[in-house]
Amino acid sequence: MEILVCVKRVPDTAENEFELNSAGNDLDRDDLVYSVNEWDNYAVEEAIQIVDNVGGSVTVVTVGDDESEEVLRREMAMGANNGVLLSDDAFEGSDGKGIAAILKAEVEKGKYDLILTGAQADEGAGQVGGMLAAMLDYPYASLVNKIEVKDDTSIHVGREIEGGNQEMNEIQLPCVLSIQTGINEPRYVGIRGIRKVASVDVPVKGAGDLGIDPAAVGKDGAKTRRVDYFVPDLGDGAEMLEGSTEEIIEKLIEKLKAKGGL
Amino acid sequence: MTQMFAYIPFKNGAAEDVALEYPDAAKKIDPSAEVTAVAAGTGADLDKVADAMTRIYKQVIKIDHADLAYPNAEQVRKALLDVLPHDAIILLPHDTFGMDLAPGLAVKMDSAYAADIVDFEGLDGQDLKMIRQELGGAVYTHVTSDVSSGAVITVRPGSFAPTEDTAAGGSVVDKSGDVKDLSAKRKFLEVVVAEVGDVDITKADVLVSVGRGIEEEENIEIAQELADAMGAVVSCSRPIVDAKWLEKSRQVGTSGQTVKPKVYMAMGISGSFQHLGGVKGNPFIVAVNKNPKAPIFQVADVGIVEDILEFMPELTEAVKAL
């Protein structure tokens, strides 16, 4: 099974407190900690496990800038065989469709049976996998939390639906799946693993290499654009309890008593 | 003005809540627009839903096809493409079904796509201004979509005001005949229903719910001690289940359990909408989080900025001393 996994470098929500820049049109990115999109680690782990079982290879690909190479190397340290960086100034400002179009061009350069993406990334849109599938005319399933390889032509996938239930589908290959967390336990990547792949060549491809019309992607090609970022007023949010821990606990216990919590 | 449509998801003959929320969303897009509901499925359940929607919408399109007995996104997409005008604005829910269907539909309609919209600020010419969240709710953004060639928009369930039954006196238009080939490369097999765990968090009056802030499996014990002291039950957010520290039946959220406690203690939980989607019945929410900007503080009744690993043991002692 030849598997392509689409990954992304994103600001880590657990490690950062997000502030706006002074112009108010972007995040203050100076001190942000970045990492691999959480969902992508599950996708790469699943790809590696499939290849361990049935043979084949795993390629990780990302659309990004030079710094995105680090997430490719991290996923290669996990066990992905190859990495490809799709990078070009013309790609900047792409909307979901732009990103999917760039990935489509790379998919068509190879011969993949299975293409995986994370269920969603930092933007929370969960769009790229479904768009890529539609552009390729491949079948698609989102929020996949189980994969069983049946034969060379089809697989069974479980999709997570509401209430913890699972929807089972048979899907023809080649196909695109977006992977939901919990499908496996992504392996730990140590510093040694990272070092091992440090010197592996990661090809970089631009619009020309991929045969993409620069006007069709990037800011110019985008039908949906982000105008600005903002943090809303807390409005009538929580009553914040302040003081020493002891004082806070005292106030909290009074409230819990009143509300039936104790 | 382009025509606006609202896709009506339903189960067992009853429309999901979002069906009542689209009219408010549509009004915010364009106050003068008429929204047409679209319901796809088959048989008596579909008829029931289509009829019920005539009390809310002036026009309800019905697509009845045996292949749509289960809403397989690939087949529903084909059916919608046969029925909708190419420059339609169509609203769908941002849930597990909408996420499956909408991105591919936008590609096939060659229209703009906007996902998980929580509010609309109206049209400016052909540009529709919208509000969404990024980074798990930590920041908001304005986005604009050029809707001149149509748009597929998923709205976050619960973000818009539900319409009361208006007795709109609408009519059902049967467009089943317009639907052509629904063959698909993805075939629905079955739904596997979630296992029930040993503890039923849906019945508890007080929940001590832990999120990623608990940091390590061993620390679950700290929450259990607090819960024991309070006579409460321990529940959790999704990452705790993904890490296998607690069983799936303890997970609160859209892909977990819906709970209706009196008091909900959110300990080290950021407050993503998928998590809060499982907290119903307007409980008294206490949030303890070390990040003063955590989105959970926007919905909690009481907020405390502390490290839960230090705060919970102290609270446990204080409760025991009562």
Ligand SMILES: Cc1cc2nc3c(=O)[nH]c(=O)nc-3n(C[C@H](O)[C@H](O)[C@H](O)COP(=O)(O)OP(=O)(O)OC[C@H]3O[C@@H](n4cnc5c(N)ncnc54)[C@H](O)[C@@H]3O)c2cc1C
């Ligand atoms: C389709 C779909 C369905 C989903 N369904 C669900 C669902 O049913 N339920 C669910 O919960 N999630 C669900 N999710 C995941 C959801 O989007 C979030 O990723 C998840 O809820 C985050 O969990 P969390 O708040 O525990 O973790 P995080 O978002 O990582 O937040 C951890 C919080 O803990 C705080 N913290 C860290 N350390 C400490 C400390 N020592 N003391 C105090 N505070 C601390 C941090 O400041 C942070 O605010 C779903 C996602 C998708 C895409």
